[in-house]
Amino acid sequence: MSDSPTILRDAPAIAPVGTATRADATAVPRAPPPPDDGVPRPYGTIFAFLLPALTLYAAFTAYPFFRTLWNSFHKVLPRRSEFVGLENYATLVNDEFFWRAVRNTLIWASTSPLFEVTIALLLALALYAKVPGARFFRVAWFTPVLMSYVVVGILFVWIYNYDWGPVNAALRWLGLSDLARAWLGNPNTALPALIAVTTWIWTGFNMVVLLAALHSLPKEVIEAAELDNCGWGQKLVFVILPLVRPTLLNLVVLSFIGKMKIFDLVWITTKGGPLWSTETVSTYVYKRAFEWSTFDLGYPSAIATAWFVIVLGAVLTLTYAFRLREKLEY
Amino acid sequence: MEVLKRSALLLGLSLYTAFAAGPFVWAAMMSLRTTTEITRDHFALPVPAHFEKFPLAWFNSNYNVYFTNSAMIVLSAVAILTVVGAMAAHCFARYRFRLNRVLYFLIFSTIIFPPQITIIALFQILVQYGLYNTRLGLVAVYVAIQLPLTIYILETFFARIPADLFDAARMDGYSEWEIFWRVSFPIALPAVATTVILNFILLWNEFLYAVVLITDEANRTLPLGIQRFMGDQLEDTGMIATGLMIAIVPVILVYAFFSERLIQGMTAGAVK
Numbered sequence: 001m002s003d004s005p006t007i008l009r010d011a012p013a014i015a016p017v018g019t020a021t022r023a024d025a026t027a028v029p030r031a032p033p034p035p036d037d038g039v040p041r042p043y044g045t046i047f048a049f050l051l052p053a054l055t056l057y058a059a060f061t062a063y064p065f066f067r068t069l070w071n072s073f074h075k076v077l078p079r080r081s082e083f084v085g086l087e088n089y090a091t092l093v094n095d096e097f098f099w100r101a102v103r104n105t106l107i108w109a110s111t112s113p114l115f116e117v118t119i120a121l122l123l124a125l126a127l128y129a130k131v132p133g134a135r136f137f138r139v140a141w142f143t144p145v146l147m148s149y150v151v152v153g154i155l156f157v158w159i160y161n162y163d164w165g166p167v168n169a170a171l172r173w174l175g176l177s178d179l180a181r182a183w184l185g186n187p188n189t190a191l192p193a194l195i196a197v198t199t200w201i202w203t204g205f206n207m208v209v210l211l212a213a214l215h216s217l218p219k220e221v222i223e224a225a226e227l228d229n230c231g232w233g234q235k236l237v238f239v240i241l242p243l244v245r246p247t248l249l250n251l252v253v254l255s256f257i258g259k260m261k262i263f264d265l266v267w268i269t270t271k272g273g274p275l276w277s278t279e280t281v282s283t284y285v286y287k288r289a290f291e292w293s294t295f296d297l298g299y300p301s302a303i304a305t306a307w308f309v310i311v312l313g314a315v316l317t318l319t320y321a322f323r324l325r326e327k328l329e330y
Numbered sequence: 331m332e333v334l335k336r337s338a339l340l341l342g343l344s345l346y347t348a349f350a351a352g353p354f355v356w357a358a359m360m361s362l363r364t365t366t367e368i369t370r371d372h373f374a375l376p377v378p379a380h381f382e383k384f385p386l387a388w389f390n391s392n393y394n395v396y397f398t399n400s401a402m403i404v405l406s407a408v409a410i411l412t413v414v415g416a417m418a419a420h421c422f423a424r425y426r427f428r429l430n431r432v433l434y435f436l437i438f439s440t441i442i443f444p445p446q447i448t449i450i451a452l453f454q455i456l457v458q459y460g461l462y463n464t465r466l467g468l469v470a471v472y473v474a475i476q477l478p479l480t481i482y483i484l485e486t487f488f489a490r491i492p493a494d495l496f497d498a499a500r501m502d503g504y505s506e507w508e509i510f511w512r513v514s515f516p517i518a519l520p521a522v523a524t525t526v527i528l529n530f531i532l533l534w535n536e537f538l539y540a541v542v543l544i545t546d547e548a549n550r551t552l553p554l555g556i557q558r559f560m561g562d563q564l565e566d567t568g569m570i571a572t573g574l575m576i577a578i579v580p581v582i583l584v585y586a587f588f589s590e591r592l593i594q595g596m597t598a599g600a601v602k
Contacts, residue, residue, distance in 0.1 A: 282538075286446075
């Protein structure tokens with residue numbers, strides 16, 4: 001994700017069509033590749049290949065994007081809209097619910113990656129140490145990622161159920177019935193409980209990626225460390241971790257982005273409640289646009305735009321900070 | 331000592347496996363039990379197994395409609411995505427033209443967009459064009475949201491195909507379209523399969539766009555249907571569990587046959 005191929009790759013230039021026959025090609029030694037400008041580009045073909053994708057992109061991604069920006073400066077009612085300038089943004093700054101949603105989402109996005117990646121690293125190291133049945137574990141742990149958030153949400157509504165959910169059942173069985181509570185119904189525990197759910201979902205995914213990274217490490221380096229009588233702990237800290245660092249950082253960014261967008265899970269389990277304790281920016285935008293009967297699509301568009309800028313800024317900052325550290329240390 | 335360590339490690343891993351897979355096993359057991367049985371004991375084995383609950387949910391609780399809708403919408407979106415995405419990816423990887431990288435980057439960068447930035451306007455646009463609350467509208471939106479990832483995965487693969495192959499094909503008189511369809515595409519089949527499976531799973535599970543753009547009972551996809559059923563029949567735990575299983579089965583089937591390819595696809599963006 002972070003190493004998006006922005007640099008112009010050396011794409012093979014198109015040979016002039018129909019100028020060389022097979023005989024020419026063998027008889028004449030190949031001339032050095034002609035300068036880029038001399039190569040005719042089949043613009044018609046290029047256009048034809050790109051047209052469907054670009055049309056869809058323009059109609060269902062680019063146009064809606066700009067329309068949201070436009071919306072955010074207007075009051076958008078079903079039949080008419082009027083220009084209000086920065087009024088929506090001014091409202092936003094003083095919108096208590098918005099800031100709660102931002103706070104919740106940021107807590108989610110900043111804690112989840114730590115849990116997910118740390119547990120995933122431990123599991124990946126365990127499998128890397130050649131445990132029997134590693135293949136089975138790997139496939140089994142990955143399963144939660146494949147399930148719809150709707151399915152997972154309902155499952156966890158049951159798991160956290162006060163009367164008969166397995167969590168409380170286990171606590172009571174252990175004699176800790178004081179700790180049993182309606183996990184999703186309590187403003188203090190609802191958000192941590194949901195963070196636990198996303199951790200449950202994504203740990204397996206992170207594990208698989210890390211395991212792949214571990215397996216692609218150069219064998220010689222690790223063997224050299226072993227020859228130097230490096231213990232497991234030292235090998236981990238001084239050899240393995242620095243080598244998989246890029247992967248770790250990518251996973252952190254990826255997990256962060258995912259949590260900044262989170263909607264489905266909250267919508268199925270708590271709808272942002274109780275008392276806005278699990279409201280995320282996504283659910284708040286949805287509520288303001290389609291649930292509260294304000295009929296104004298301008299204000300939610302302003303929230304979406306502001307959030308877009310924040311997400312973009314956060315992702316760029318994270319990527320930049322990680323890159324910078326990389327440079328400093330090597 | 332070594333043995334002890336090994337067994338402790340295995341025990342830990344097995345515990346985590348129970349933690350990761352337990353919820354599904356539990357739901358699967360409940361899907362075969364009636365709500366009365368479940369209320370008596372939530373963790374008992376499904377004995378006797380009530381397989382008749384599946385046809386019951388399928389016909390009486392509208393799951394046949396939801397399932398058919400999901401299948402139609404997702405399969406058409408995946409088919410369009412594969413062709414449109416592969417054409418664009420082939421073009422980005424193969425031809426050198428001004429704006430190549432600019433266009434590629436424009437499309438690629440939308441991967442990190444939060445969906446809210448388009449969804450409100452998408453709602454307005456679909457209403458305007460009479461596509462709101464239609465399956466066609468949802469298909470179009472699904473294609474658009476998965477296009478960046480599809481192009482990204484395929485472009486990476488197409489770019490690695492040696493250019494000599496194309497020169498040879500060209501000398502054999504293949505047209506540009508034939509080169510794509512009869513040279514590039516078949517060679518890239520592994521990558522194409524990855525995107526097909528990946529898009530299938532992601533769209534099968536999609537909820538946000540569906541909940542905003544579909545309201546009619548007759549057009550609901552599975553995630554919407556489940557959510558509705560959950561809202562209406564909150565107490566009917568057994569039947570909800572059966573519904574969950576109906577939604578999960580296709581995913582499990584795909585995973586059973588293509589687990590490696592699927593894992594590869596899901597992690598494609600993350601490695602490196």
